[in-house]
Amino acid sequence: MANKNVELMRGEPEIAVRKLAIPIMISMLLTASYNIVDGIWVAGLGQAAIAGIGFVTPIFMILNGFSVGLGNGATSSISRAVGARNHEGASKSATHSLFIFLIASVALTLILLVIQEPLLKTYGASGQSLVEAMKYGTPLFLGLFAFMFANGGSGILRGEGDMKRAMYAMIVSVVLNFILDPLFIYVLGLGSAGASLATIVSSVGSASVIMYWILIKKDTYVDVNLKGFQFEHAIARDILKVGIPASLDMFMMSLAMSFYLMFISSIGGEYGIAAFTSGQRLYLFGIMPLTAIGSAVAAVSGSAFGARNWEYLSRTHAFGTKFATLVALAIMLILVIFAPQLALIFAYTPDTAPLIPEITNFLRIASFGLLLVGIGMPSSFFYQGIGRGTTSLAWTIIRELIFTVSFTYLFGIVFNWGLTGIWIGLAVGRIIASILNYTYARYTIRKLKPVMEGQSDQ
Structure with missing residues (x-):
């Protein structure tokens, strides 16, 4: 199975992007369902609980973002080795990635536990919403290792084109979360803390399945050998040159989210935060298919770049943007047309029903940004695929912190x-930035042509 995945990555880029994107899309939609399911169950706890979880969202983006970002670093390093037909290099990248996941999870857990309360207060959390935020956030931060190895392990599988098993692991996690959420929140009476505990336990399930395939069953393309592990700075740098900027992508988006929360809190108070949090869950759910296409573009771009095949590299980006734009149009129409019905998902109790008009308003306005995000998202992932993580980070800063804020x-x-x-x-901010991002990506591809074609002739 692993060899078929590798050959798919080395083949026609349009076919590769399409076939790889579908299982990633399903996997990411399932990931997004964590927030949806949590939101549905937490809505029964009242507006303060909804707002409290909303205040945790930026910090959770940092937590989850580092695990996804380091996973993207693994994907980029492994896929470029696959394209260059360097099996040993791909295996070493996977082994070093696991080592990096372990160190990062310990360090970040300690940092997040220290800074969470001051950050929550900075966002505007106080009173009962602060209590609910702390109850929800603390278990998430203690369970960072689960996200790190689940998302990071998925990055290793994506690097060798094995998207289906990454999806299967996520199915395990989502099923567990669906079962455990009502059990922990209501049956055991844990409230907001129960929602985060369910998420952590579910992530442990996902990480365990992936680590079983990589470390015990050993039927992946990469061959991870922990007993004979020798740390090599060059390999770690290759992973981190994409992994750290990709992680900071999420940090920058979290920082931008902090500004949004402060603006919204000053205008609409707890009501505005609750409406934004609920609508944002659906918006992020809509973003997932575009992120999936971007992840496929990163893997296939990395393989084409490693093989020094400029034509495949250009075709990968061009097809990825067309594919993402069509999907974004469909998602935008669904969110706009069915906004009132979708708002009911998070406002089905008498206490939360007043949120419906503002959630609807959010969806019918903010969702228009999705259409052009369809050309910006694959461009950001393209930079990661060719090993230019700092360029991807720069565009995140431009999009979220400069234009959108x-x-x-x-x-x-x-x-x-x-x-x-x-x-x-x-x-408006995301539309303008996405247009500029796509334009720069095409410029970058044109600049790479003489370099890559010259190298392939040698």
């Missing part, structure tokens, strides 16, 4: 358009 502040605060202005700013 500026426009949300301009429309929401300066123009005094209230929450509607914030939603407009989210869409």
